[in-house]
Every structure is written in structure tokens, then in C-alpha cells.
Amino acid sequence: MTIPLRLGLAGLGTVGIGVVKIVQAHAELIARRAGRPVEIVAVSASSRKKNRSADISAYAWEDDPVALARRGDVDVLVELIGGENGPAKALVETALANGKDVVTANKAMLARHGQTLAEAAEAAGRALRFEAAVAGGIPVIKALAEGLAGNAIRRVMGVMNGTCNYILTRMESTGLPYETVFEEARQLGYLEADPSLDVDGIDAGHKLSLLAAIAFGCQVDFDAVHLEGIGAVSIDDIRLARDMGYAIKLLGVAQMTGRGLEQRMTPCLVPEAHPLAQLQGGTNMVVIEGDAVGQIVLRGAGAGEGPTASAVMGDVIDIARGLRLPVFGQPAAGLVAAPPAAVSAAAPWYLRMTLIDKPGALARIATALGDSGISIDRMRQYGHEGAHAPVLIVTHKASSDDIRHALERFEDTGVLVGAPVALRIEDV
Amino acid sequence: MTIPLRLGLAGLGTVGIGVVKIVQAHAELIARRAGRPVEIVAVSASSRKKNRSADISAYAWEDDPVALARRGDVDVLVELIGGENGPAKALVETALANGKDVVTANKAMLARHGQTLAEAAEAAGRALRFEAAVAGGIPVIKALAEGLAGNAIRRVMGVMNGTCNYILTRMESTGLPYETVFEEARQLGYLEADPSLDVDGIDAGHKLSLLAAIAFGCQVDFDAVHLEGIGAVSIDDIRLARDMGYAIKLLGVAQMTGRGLEQRMTPCLVPEAHPLAQLQGGTNMVVIEGDAVGQIVLRGAGAGEGPTASAVMGDVIDIARGLRLPVFGQPAAGLVAAPPAAVSAAAPWYLRMTLIDKPGALARIATALGDSGISIDRMRQYGHEGAHAPVLIVTHKASSDDIRHALERFEDTGVLVGAPVALRIEDV
Numbered sequence: 001m002t003i004p005l006r007l008g009l010a011g012l013g014t015v016g017i018g019v020v021k022i023v024q025a026h027a028e029l030i031a032r033r034a035g036r037p038v039e040i041v042a043v044s045a046s047s048r049k050k051n052r053s054a055d056i057s058a059y060a061w062e063d064d065p066v067a068l069a070r071r072g073d074v075d076v077l078v079e080l081i082g083g084e085n086g087p088a089k090a091l092v093e094t095a096l097a098n099g100k101d102v103v104t105a106n107k108a109m110l111a112r113h114g115q116t117l118a119e120a121a122e123a124a125g126r127a128l129r130f131e132a133a134v135a136g137g138i139p140v141i142k143a144l145a146e147g148l149a150g151n152a153i154r155r156v157m158g159v160m161n162g163t164c165n166y167i168l169t170r171m172e173s174t175g176l177p178y179e180t181v182f183e184e185a186r187q188l189g190y191l192e193a194d195p196s197l198d199v200d201g202i203d204a205g206h207k208l209s210l211l212a213a214i215a216f217g218c219q220v221d222f223d224a225v226h227l228e229g230i231g232a233v234s235i236d237d238i239r240l241a242r243d244m245g246y247a248i249k250l251l252g253v254a255q256m257t258g259r260g261l262e263q264r265m266t267p268c269l270v271p272e273a274h275p276l277a278q279l280q281g282g283t284n285m286v287v288i289e290g291d292a293v294g295q296i297v298l299r300g301a302g303a304g305e306g307p308t309a310s311a312v313m314g315d316v317i318d319i320a321r322g323l324r325l326p327v328f329g330q331p332a333a334g335l336v337a338a339p340p341a342a343v344s345a346a347a348p349w350y351l352r353m354t355l356i357d358k359p360g361a362l363a364r365i366a367t368a369l370g371d372s373g374i375s376i377d378r379m380r381q382y383g384h385e386g387a388h389a390p391v392l393i394v395t396h397k398a399s400s401d402d403i404r405h406a407l408e409r410f411e412d413t414g415v416l417v418g419a420p421v422a423l424r425i426e427d428v
Numbered sequence: 429m430t431i432p433l434r435l436g437l438a439g440l441g442t443v444g445i446g447v448v449k450i451v452q453a454h455a456e457l458i459a460r461r462a463g464r465p466v467e468i469v470a471v472s473a474s475s476r477k478k479n480r481s482a483d484i485s486a487y488a489w490e491d492d493p494v495a496l497a498r499r500g501d502v503d504v505l506v507e508l509i510g511g512e513n514g515p516a517k518a519l520v521e522t523a524l525a526n527g528k529d530v531v532t533a534n535k536a537m538l539a540r541h542g543q544t545l546a547e548a549a550e551a552a553g554r555a556l557r558f559e560a561a562v563a564g565g566i567p568v569i570k571a572l573a574e575g576l577a578g579n580a581i582r583r584v585m586g587v588m589n590g591t592c593n594y595i596l597t598r599m600e601s602t603g604l605p606y607e608t609v610f611e612e613a614r615q616l617g618y619l620e621a622d623p624s625l626d627v628d629g630i631d632a633g634h635k636l637s638l639l640a641a642i643a644f645g646c647q648v649d650f651d652a653v654h655l656e657g658i659g660a661v662s663i664d665d666i667r668l669a670r671d672m673g674y675a676i677k678l679l680g681v682a683q684m685t686g687r688g689l690e691q692r693m694t695p696c697l698v699p700e701a702h703p704l705a706q707l708q709g710g711t712n713m714v715v716i717e718g719d720a721v722g723q724i725v726l727r728g729a730g731a732g733e734g735p736t737a738s739a740v741m742g743d744v745i746d747i748a749r750g751l752r753l754p755v756f757g758q759p760a761a762g763l764v765a766a767p768p769a770a771v772s773a774a775a776p777w778y779l780r781m782t783l784i785d786k787p788g789a790l791a792r793i794a795t796a797l798g799d800s801g802i803s804i805d806r807m808r809q810y811g812h813e814g815a816h817a818p819v820l821i822v823t824h825k826a827s828s829d830d831i832r833h834a835l836e837r838f839e840d841t842g843v844l845v846g847a848p849v850a851l852r853i854e855d856v
Contacts, residue, residue, distance in 0.1 A: 018720065021720075022578050022579075022720055025580075026578065026579075026580060029580060029645075030577070030578065032645065032758045032759070032762060033573075033577045033757055033758050034577070035754075035759075131575065137720070137721035137722065137724065138724060139570075139571045139574070139575025139576065139724075142567075142570060142571070142574060142575045143567045143570070143571065143575075145461075146567070146570060146742060146745070146746060147559065147567025147570045147571075147739075147742045148565075148567060148738060148742060149458070149461045149462070149741070149742055149745040150450050150454065150458065150737070150738050150740075150741025150742055150744070150745060151450075151454075151738055151741075152453075152454060152457060217457075217460065275703060275706070275727065278703070278706065290565075290738060291734070292446065292449075292450055292565070292734035292735065292737055292738040292741070293565035293728065293729065293734060293735045293738035293739075294565065294728065294729045294732075294734065294735055295728065295729075296565065296566060296567075296726070296727070296728040297725075297726070297727040297728065298724070298725070298726055298727075299703065299724070299725040299726075299727075300721065300722065300723065300724040300725065301721065301722045301723075304722075306719070306720035306721060306722060307720065307721045307722055309578070309720055310576060310578050310579055310718060310720040310721035311575075311721075312578075313577070313578025313579075313720070314574060314575045314576060314577055314578055316578070317574070317577040317578060318574060321751075321753060322750075322752070323749075323751050324750070325749060326463075329461055330460045330461050331460070331463075334460060
């Protein structure tokens, strides 16, 4: 009861300082809930002198984060450095090898090395927890791996990159083009140092691959995530989609199909009555569908000091309480390498294109669709822009293969101006 | 690893049969996730012969459910009988006394006897888990007691009675009056045998009192929940609220204030942009506000075979995995008896009344408000119905005491026709 749980904290950026603040502000509350005090004993970061919004003077300092993992007075290593290789990975490996439990927010590292690290953690009999790696403050790992453990999971979906959702909703509310809003987001500090992590869906894809591993009992396979970023989404598409009752979201979807595991992170249309469509700004949402529970929707802040630190502390308190689970909810040795589904499940698609304005142009497109086995649900032709005719088509259900085939045939028609846009309409 | 966890299942109604189906359908999946097989060994229900949608012939039968709690081959007693006293309570007490863990969906029992039962469970060193008692399939107890354990909780809110939400949203979509939709709901089997449990907010109040105990570390105190049912909500109120940008929900709110613990389950107006306002039909939603995490929203099915059984199985799998937490997230002996707040936190209010149509009537109402220290934000007077003038007022922030005082003064004015309606506008 009175033996404290001692943390070594690597990384004193936004999240690390958030953790320091919670441990300091809620020492008594956490001790009551965890059944024992939780203390920080040592910290490490790139600069000791930096001005920080929390007092770290009471903690031992290590210049080398890996030294934290070797300290005899550290029970739990909290890794908040980030990065898929380099010091973070060495640190986690060393901590596990030295019998420490590990809590991390590092989605990139786990998406790349999750299986190896999970095997190492389980061989060492230690916890490796990562609630903070997915959807910030939303306790989604816990919901999926624990609360809904009685369900065969059918599908996991999520809007899990707040920056992309900010850009898309800001484009809609202001009518400004992608490039302008992207620049705004950069100036507001919303973008990663490498913005492609955000806007190309990489960061959100990392998160999706972790959820998929838990949901379907398979090895993390980030390389199999089909990624499409939001750079090709135009303000026209956002408006046309809204006209038809949809919102465009960078939506991650993972599901196990007869053809293998489907994982994709792509801009999708979702019906505007669904909570996913109503998600504004940087908020995250994860939707879990289980065979018994039906659809569970979880919403909350996807990033930031407090929310991410809250997730870290949830994991720390679990460890203090003695909770020890396999890293991905079942023993790592038994996780299967699921074959990736080459073709995604059939869905209606939104197709937007510009045609040269001459007789028979639309007929050629319709024929190309028909030849690809795709039937048309709705079609709209808009007022001409000079010699060009914007056309919008919503198809009946078609596989991604059929759509790819149709897009290739469109090229052969010789009536297209520029590239057509094809966005999946997800049945949520 | 291979020692099975053996369940004794008391109650084979909708939820009990749901549990049987999950255990039978997902034996292999659950064993992998739980680290050991989960088996049902014995069952009990009021009638052995009843036709059921699952095969229970492989399980031992007990006519007396309490006998389940004494069987040497039962590790976990799953109590799905319901009722705040009687066999359910005796069964749970006997199970704990005999060293069994207990999983229950019984909100009424816990709302009344939660403190005593938690003390008994903790004295016996056993788990007493109740995820299924609150908001059906939504893993809200787990989110609050575990995932968000690093937060000081500011407020917990919820729409937690699907029948009431069905009635309110059906009134709005059809324009039918409360009495008609109530009768529809009864014929559809949506109502409890005693409908007042639903429409008077008792069932939802039970759930709120359990969430409050976990959130604020206090003893369950259902008697302190201020209850108002939905029977007084008219179709006029629903429409007028919508006109002003609000939806009316039977909303539970628990928060710790300087004046004590505030718990109320009352019809409230919520702004239509919030997910709470968009909740249709029997779906449940719980909103948790923590100082670090901000606002977390959880949505899912609040009742039914699959969702409730999913929650039961989440608890069972936690026990199989060896998770042992204090019943309300911290030791029962340390839970404080929080003084109930006599007056609720200040909020804007919606007031609707009918006045006799004579000069000065409205002035008298405005004066009564002013004398009660309440200022008016918006007021609308509608077209007269004969000699009566319907009036709608939205106040600036006022305490429940001020509103009660104003309503008493309204009576003295002699210009009211019938009773005024006063609904709180919750700042969500």
C-alpha cells in the first residue's frame, strides 16, 4: 500500500511536462486511486536549462535517457521522446531488459517495432502500455482491449489526426483553399516538423495499425495501411459532398475480411447525421463495432498537454494497481501475421471530374463505368466553366479495384480535363 | 494459463442469455484474450422449462440462485436477477462471503447498497464489478475509474435511460404528445414493468449515483439525487426549445461544488451543436470532464441483449486476467459521505407559462423575476390562444433556489394560467 511506484521520465516536452503537473497536483488523489503513491524520481531531456512551466528540480537528472532505464530506483520508464528509432527505441528496450515497466506515447515506434517490443515486454514479464499513442486523451486502447474484450470486433474507424480534421473543417467554414489553411495551421504550430506525417495520413495510419492489432489479434503491420492524404481534397469536393449530405474526413478504417485485413487511412465521405461527420477542429473520434455491443463512439481531445498526459497517467495508475496485460491484449507470440486485403470492401464512391464540353463526353464516362461493372446511383452535371463541364457521380457499391479500373478507362476516353477525384463513401 | 474461470450465472433473461451466447460463441477468442478459458458451470433462473434462445443443457441447474453462490466449482457469480433487495442482494452477499468474485448489472441494488456491498467485497478481497449497470455496452465505468484516473473529475453528465430518450426524440419527430408516445413505448416493450423507473428518472438516477461515487470518491447516495421525470415535458416545449437552438434531454449531471455534491436527473435544454443534443432513440451517452483530459464523450447502446452482455463479459475477462480494483475505484473505507448540495450551480433557465391576457400581466412576471434577482436574456410572446398569452423566457444565470423563489412569486401575481414550466439550460 505505501510502497511508491517510481517513474523515470524521458522527454520533457509538452506531454512530459503535463505528466509532471498531474503527478505534482494530484499526488494524494492518485495515491488513493492507485493504492500507492506515484512519484517521479528521475528525468531526462535534451536540455537541462530550458525554461519549463513545471518545477523539476526535485528530480534526479540524466543527460542520457538510456541511463534512466538502468537506474535501480526507477520502476516505470515513461518514454515521451518520440521517433520510431534512435534513443526512444533503445531506451524502451533497455528498460524492459532491466525489468522496468514502460509507458509510451510513441505511435511511430510501436507501428514499426510493436511486435518485437511486445515480445520483449512479455518475455520480461513487464507491461508496455501506450494509451497516449492513440487518440490523445480518449481511453480507446482500454475500451478496445479490455472493456469490449467479449466482442469479435467487426470494424474500427477513427478520425485520429486533429490537424487534418482542423484543416478540413476550417476549409469548409471559411471557404479557403487547402494551401491557405495548411499555411495557417503551420503558423499556429498545429503541424509536425515534418508536415507529411499529418497531412499524408502517416501519423493517423500509425495509430490505426495499433488499433487493428488489438482488434483483430494480428501483428502490427503499418506497411499494409493504405494511405492517402488530404492534399488532394479541394474546397469544391467539400462543398459538393455537403450538398449531398456528407462530410469529408480523413478516416481510418480497419476490418478483417474474407480477403484479409483491410487497413486504410483515406479521405472519405461520411453521412452528416453520424457523429464522425460532426467532428470539428482538432477533436478525435474512434468508432468501435463489436458483434455484441454494436457501435461504440468515443470522442475527445486528440492531442495537447493535458489530454495526452491524462492517457499516460491512466497507464501508470494501471501499473501501480498491478494490472498486467499482454501488450496488444493477447500474447504477442500468438498474434498472427494477417495477410493484407488487396481490395477494399465494396462501397459507394464519390467521383468528380471535369469533361471537355463536346457531345458524347458524358456517355463515354458512363460507358467506362458500365464496362468496369459499376452502376451509377446519382449524377449531376454543373454549369459549364467555359468549355469544361464539371460532373459529379455517386456510384452504387463498387470495390476499390473496380474504381481503379474505371479511372484507367476514363483516361482512355480522351474527354477528361485533369485528374478525376475518387473518394469512398464509408457506410458508418 | 489453462485453469478455467468458472461462472455461476443467476438470471437467464435477456442479458443472461446474451452472456451464454458470448461465452459459447467466443470461447477460443476469450481464452486468448483472458489468458485462460471462461466457462459457465451452473445457472439459475425462475423457470427451468422456459424456451430460451440458447442451449443451457450443459450447465448444472440450481432452483435457488443463492445455491450458486455456495458451489465449490463457481469462481465468479454473475448476478443478472435485478431488484434492489430480495434474492439479488442475498446472492451477492453470499457469493462474497464464500470468496467468489461478483459481476452484476444491478444498478438499483448498488445505488441502495453499494457502500455496504463494496465494503463486504473489499473485506473479502474479491471483485465486485458493475460495468453493465451503467449505460449498457458503453465501457464508462472502466473509462472513469481506470482510463481517466489521473484526472480530478469536474463533472459527469449523461443521457442514460434509452426509453426516455426514445420518447423525447419520438415526440419531436412525430409531433405526438407525451401520453401517446408513452403508450407506444409500452406496447413496444421499451418500458420497465413499473414505468416510473424509466420516466421518473429513477433508473437513470441510480446510474448517475454510481458514476458520482467513482468520479468524486464519495459514498453512493441515490437519495440525494434530485429527480424530475419527463412526464411534464410537452411537445410545445420540445418545439420551442428547438426554435431557440436547443434539444430537451433527460440529463443526469453530477459535480462537486463548494456547497457539496450536486446530483440531478432532470429534463434539461442542451445546445443542439453538442453530441448530447443529437442523440436519437434508445442510444446512451456519457460525458466525462476531467481537469487534464477536458471533455470525453462516450456513446453506444444503453440496453439490450448484446450490449449489456458485452459489458458483463468485459468485467468477467478483467477478473480472468487478475484485475482487482476497489469497487468504486478507491478503497470503500475511505469514501466520504459527501454533503448534498442543496442548491444547484447557477445556469440559464427556460421558463414557459401562459398568462391571462390583460394589461400589465407580463410586467408582473418581469417584476417577480427581478425581485428574485433574475435577469432576462430573451423573451418571446406568442400569438394568443383566446384570452391566454403563451410566454417564453430565457433567463441569465440563476440558481435553482432563485428560480424556485421566482416561481412562487409568479403564483402571487394572479396572472398565470396553469403551472409554469422551468427547465435548466445546461452549459455543455
